[in-house]
Amino acid sequence: MEDITNSNHPISIDEEEKFFSSNVESFWRMVWNRFKKHKLAIAGLIVLGIMIVICFLAPVIAPFPYEELHLSDVPDGMPLRPGGKYILGTDQLGRDFFTRCLYGGRISLTVGIVSTMIALAIGIPLGCIAGYYGGAADMIIMRVVEFFACVPTFPLLLTLNAVLDNPSIYLVMAIIGIFGWGGVCRQVRAQFLTLKNQEFVQAAEALGYKDRKVIFKHILPNALTPVIIIATMSVAGGILMESSLSYLGLGVQEPIPSWGAMLKAGKSFLRDRPHLCMIPGILILVVSLALNFIGDGLRDALDPRNTRN
Amino acid sequence: MLKYILKRILTMIPMLIGISIMCYFIIDLAPGDASDMYFNPEIMAAHPEYMEQVREQLGLDKPVYVRYVRWLNELVHGNFGYSYYSKRPVWTELKARIGITVLIASLSIFLEFLIGLAIGILCAKHQNKPPDYIFSTLAVIGHCVPAFWLALVMILVFAIKLKWLPSTGLYTPKLANASLGIRFMDRVKHLVLPVTVTAVSGIGSKARQMRSSYLDVMNQDYIRTARAKGVGERAITWTHTFRNACIPILTMMSGILPALIGGSFILESIFGIPGLGFYGTEAILKHDYPVIMATIMFSSLLVMVGTLIVDILYVLVDPRVKL
Amino acid sequence: MSDILVETKELCEYFQVKKGFLSSEKQTLKAVDRVSVTISKGETLGLVGESGCGKTTFGKTILYLNRPTSGQVLYDGTDIGTLSKEDLRKLRLRMQIVYQDPYGSLNTRMSVGDILQEPMVYHRLCTKKESHEKVRELLEQVGLRTFHESRYPHEFSGGQRQRIAIARALAVDPEFIVCDEPVSALDVSVQSQVLNLLSELKEKRGLTYLFISHDLSVVRHISDRIGVMYLGQMVETAPEEELFRSRLHPYTKALFDAMPVPKSGVRLKRTTLQGDLPSPINPPSGCHFRTRCPYCTEKCSQVQPVLKDVGNGHFVACHLFDK
Numbered sequence: 001m002e003d004i005t006n007s008n009h010p011i012s013i014d015e016e017e018k019f020f021s022s023n024v025e026s027f028w029r030m031v032w033n034r035f036k037k038h039k040l041a042i043a044g045l046i047v048l049g050i051m052i053v054i055c056f057l058a059p060v061i062a063p064f065p066y067e068e069l070h071l072s073d074v075p076d077g078m079p080l081r082p083g084g085k086y087i088l089g090t091d092q093l094g095r096d097f098f099t100r101c102l103y104g105g106r107i108s109l110t111v112g113i114v115s116t117m118i119a120l121a122i123g124i125p126l127g128c129i130a131g132y133y134g135g136a137a138d139m140i141i142m143r144v145v146e147f148f149a150c151v152p153t154f155p156l157l158l159t160l161n162a163v164l165d166n167p168s169i170y171l172v173m174a175i176i177g178i179f180g181w182g183g184v185c186r187q188v189r190a191q192f193l194t195l196k197n198q199e200f201v202q203a204a205e206a207l208g209y210k211d212r213k214v215i216f217k218h219i220l221p222n223a224l225t226p227v228i229i230i231a232t233m234s235v236a237g238g239i240l241m242e243s244s245l246s247y248l249g250l251g252v253q254e255p256i257p258s259w260g261a262m263l264k265a266g267k268s269f270l271r272d273r274p275h276l277c278m279i280p281g282i283l284i285l286v287v288s289l290a291l292n293f294i295g296d297g298l299r300d301a302l303d304p305r306n307t308r309n
Numbered sequence: 310m311l312k313y314i315l316k317r318i319l320t321m322i323p324m325l326i327g328i329s330i331m332c333y334f335i336i337d338l339a340p341g342d343a344s345d346m347y348f349n350p351e352i353m354a355a356h357p358e359y360m361e362q363v364r365e366q367l368g369l370d371k372p373v374y375v376r377y378v379r380w381l382n383e384l385v386h387g388n389f390g391y392s393y394y395s396k397r398p399v400w401t402e403l404k405a406r407i408g409i410t411v412l413i414a415s416l417s418i419f420l421e422f423l424i425g426l427a428i429g430i431l432c433a434k435h436q437n438k439p440p441d442y443i444f445s446t447l448a449v450i451g452h453c454v455p456a457f458w459l460a461l462v463m464i465l466v467f468a469i470k471l472k473w474l475p476s477t478g479l480y481t482p483k484l485a486n487a488s489l490g491i492r493f494m495d496r497v498k499h500l501v502l503p504v505t506v507t508a509v510s511g512i513g514s515k516a517r518q519m520r521s522s523y524l525d526v527m528n529q530d531y532i533r534t535a536r537a538k539g540v541g542e543r544a545i546t547w548t549h550t551f552r553n554a555c556i557p558i559l560t561m562m563s564g565i566l567p568a569l570i571g572g573s574f575i576l577e578s579i580f581g582i583p584g585l586g587f588y589g590t591e592a593i594l595k596h597d598y599p600v601i602m603a604t605i606m607f608s609s610l611l612v613m614v615g616t617l618i619v620d621i622l623y624v625l626v627d628p629r630v631k632l
Numbered sequence: 633m634s635d636i637l638v639e640t641k642e643l644c645e646y647f648q649v650k651k652g653f654l655s656s657e658k659q660t661l662k663a664v665d666r667v668s669v670t671i672s673k674g675e676t677l678g679l680v681g682e683s684g685c686g687k688t689t690f691g692k693t694i695l696y697l698n699r700p701t702s703g704q705v706l707y708d709g710t711d712i713g714t715l716s717k718e719d720l721r722k723l724r725l726r727m728q729i730v731y732q733d734p735y736g737s738l739n740t741r742m743s744v745g746d747i748l749q750e751p752m753v754y755h756r757l758c759t760k761k762e763s764h765e766k767v768r769e770l771l772e773q774v775g776l777r778t779f780h781e782s783r784y785p786h787e788f789s790g791g792q793r794q795r796i797a798i799a800r801a802l803a804v805d806p807e808f809i810v811c812d813e814p815v816s817a818l819d820v821s822v823q824s825q826v827l828n829l830l831s832e833l834k835e836k837r838g839l840t841y842l843f844i845s846h847d848l849s850v851v852r853h854i855s856d857r858i859g860v861m862y863l864g865q866m867v868e869t870a871p872e873e874e875l876f877r878s879r880l881h882p883y884t885k886a887l888f889d890a891m892p893v894p895k896s897g898v899r900l901k902r903t904t905l906q907g908d909l910p911s912p913i914n915p916p917s918g919c920h921f922r923t924r925c926p927y928c929t930e931k932c933s934q935v936q937p938v939l940k941d942v943g944n945g946h947f948v949a950c951h952l953f954d955k
Contacts, residue, residue, distance in 0.1 A: 154574055155574055162594065221741050270464070
């Protein structure tokens with residue numbers, strides 16, 4: 001078969017240069033390009049962005065302070081309808097509902113984000129150790145993860161909250177994070193187990209790199225892709241947990257507003273002022289949806305074997 | 310297989326003990342102690358020496374680990390203690406309430422699988438066509454909706470506005486003397502909303518997962534080969550694609566039970582269902598510690614048993630999995 | 633002053649595997665079974681054999697990427713097993729590896745420039761500034777363009793990625809490179825380019841290669857000496873021309889006879905082997921090849937043959953050649 005060419009440069013330089021796109025396509029740029037194709041994900045990103053900005057600008061935007069009572073405006077304890085002085089009406093103590101929604105959003109989003117960060121801070125390092133070193137460390141860490149998985153989180157969370165009267169919001173965030181690191185750890189460990197045997201990792205070892213460098217610079221960036229998705233979903237989960245807690249009267253205490261607590265207060269006026277219940281619920285739903293869509297978009301963008309459009 | 314089950318049951322015991330230790334110590338952090346529940350605070354303040362005596366008698370002055378061991382001892386003998394609130398044995402009250410929680414959970418799981426998987430397959434088969442868009446969106450919304458809010462919305466719509474279904478409770482008292490048929494329907498009507506709300510989130514997540522894994526399997530070469538060999542569409546859908554698509558779903562199963570049990574704590578109080586969750590929530594709000602301990606222990610036990618059943622099912626369904 | 637760069641003595645790499653999923657009984661998989669071989673400076677030793685005969689494992693073990701179960705690997709006279717972790721890391725700079733899979737062996741997150749300058753800068757072979765120049769040199773040496781420096785692996789074809797892998801191996805200026813089936817995953821037309829590149833580099837830099845492949849025609853072009861492996865054992869080694877002139881071991885004969893000859897109208901007399909490759913977990917007693925060997929005798933099932941010198945640098949492990 002005389003097809004063997006000796007040339008090391010089979011095609012001309014110009015052709016080859018044209019073959020490459022003018023944009024250097026790093027991994028993240030490629031991911032972003034794929035992400036952009038998901039209209040829902042982009043919508044979710046925009047919505048979430050708007051909500052975050054608005055809620056965290058609450059002190060600036062809100063027309064009233066959130067705890068300010070206007071009892072004179074609600075003489076018979078019946079909250080006001082939306083319109084007029086109060087954009088979304090008031091609650092039964094005359095506090096502006098719109099303001100409370102904003103501040104409530106701040107609380108919920110903060111709890112969701114911080115608790116996720118705590119879960120990541122615990123779960124990722126432990127997952128790395130368990131996945132890379134295996135052996136005894138792996139066994140111990142996995143037993144702990146299983147233990148936390150067996151515990152019904154919500155009841156224990158309730159108990160903790162009930163036991164510590166008026167827990168600060170930081171404690172609430174810490175607790176949700178502490179119960180949530182198991183999933184992250186398991187996922188990181190699973191990724192490490194797969195990646196450990198891939199050739200580019202072995203190549204790094206063959207090049208004489210120390211363990212720490214291999215773990216952090218080579219394996220971890222590749223292992224984090226599913227973790228990003230879990231993190232997104234976990235923020236939604238954290239928000240949900242916080243609202244559930246405040247719905248039951250635990251968690252964040254009055255007068256600090258929380259969407260869950262507002263829902264609970266609104267329950268008494270379900271018949272006549274349904275918006276007091278509807279709006280916080282819809283807000284939680286919208287944030288949750290936005291995060292889920294973003295997570296979906298990320299999942300497809302990060303999946304190298306993406307076959308479905 | 311039997312050996313595996315036994316091994317798992319043996320591991321459950323230290324886990325439960327671990328959970329009980331954690332729980333007991335957490336509760337111990339609360340201010341005050343059991344005597345607060347039995348006595349009027351004024352009396353307590355007026356007679357400190359008497360209180361000392363009472364405390365000694367109840368063993369409340371001993372350090373926490375001693376009290377824990379005593380509690381454990383009682384537990385092993387079947388004594389869950391007495392509710393601070395109602396003064397009755399916890400076990401009797403618990404026994405009456407577990408059934409309904411398990412019933413709702415089982416019905417909910419059943420619905421989740423039946424409807425969730427069906428919707429998922431439907432969406433996968435009509436990918437990118439209108440049914441897919443509609444149902445996928447519904448599935449996502451179902452998955453993201455905060456359950457307690459949905460409960461309120463449904464009560465508003467179905468119980469208050471439309472008056473089709475009752476809003477709370479398990480049965481209507483005034484029908485107590487009606488015929489069996491009417492009473493049965495009454496019970497069913499009372500269960501519709503709680504079960505639906507409990508199942509919605511699960512339906513959503515299963516539908517999405519099923520859609521995605523069905524699509525994955527559908528595009529595999531071995532399905533194409535089966536079709537080329539002339540296997541009928543029905544067999545392709547069920548025997549081949551569905552079975553293989555189920556496998557990732559089962560991995561989700563282990564997360565269902567903690568979610569359901571946790572969910573029951575909120576949903577039961579909204580719907581006024583006298584189950585395990587409601588009992589626990591009330592106890593937590595009233596600081597009824599023996600009940601709290603018992604409820605949490607039981608919830609953990611239910612979760613562990615459920616996980617064991619799921620793991621066994623997993624082995625039976627997926628031939629690649631080894632125990 | 634010895635001419636030998638790498639030497640293995642009775643190198644064994646055994647893996648423990650479970651028998652089945654119900655039993656916890658462990659069995660030993662003898663991937664590399666008492667292989668003793670030498671590679672001289674500047675030589676290319678080609679290693680051939682069927683899939684699963686242990687050649688890849690051997691390649692990795694010789695670099696201590698897997699720790700051998702027993703036996704020694706001597707690099708330039710030093711037993712690698714006696715080195716501390718630090719010293720071993722330093723030694724790695726002198727011996728490198730190029731993998732088979734051009735898609736899995738490069739980190740997709742790093743640009744080509746990063747991949748190449750990382751080892752140089754990490755081991756302080758040059759400063760960060762100098763490394764840019766060196767990266768460009770390397771790219772040119774392997775036949776790539778300098779503008780490729782900022783691109784990412786997924787933008788290249790298989791052949792180009794293999795060039796990058798070779799460049800990476802060269803980045804630390806090694807003496808010895810294990811080439812583990814470097815061209816097996818490439819198209820035939822590209823294979824020759826990469827092979828020529830490897831030869832050129834060897835000339836220019838005075839390298840020593842262990843070239844692993846299952847394809848005899850590939851090995852022929854590049855090797856000085858060839859070793860044949862079967863089920864973890866080295867059954868024959870000889871200089872390339874010698875081996876192509878006369879094959880002694882029955883397995884080698886069959887292997888060579890199996891090479892397709894692209895000439896029409898020629899009917900070759902081929903020795904075809906009966907049966908399948910036995911499992912390396914339970915290899916046949918005595919000579920592992922005896923179950924497929926047309927010349928098998930009584931002695932073959934009892935005594936394991938060892939490599940014996942039959943002149944002209946030719947070694948065979950077969951009882952037919954016992955004198």
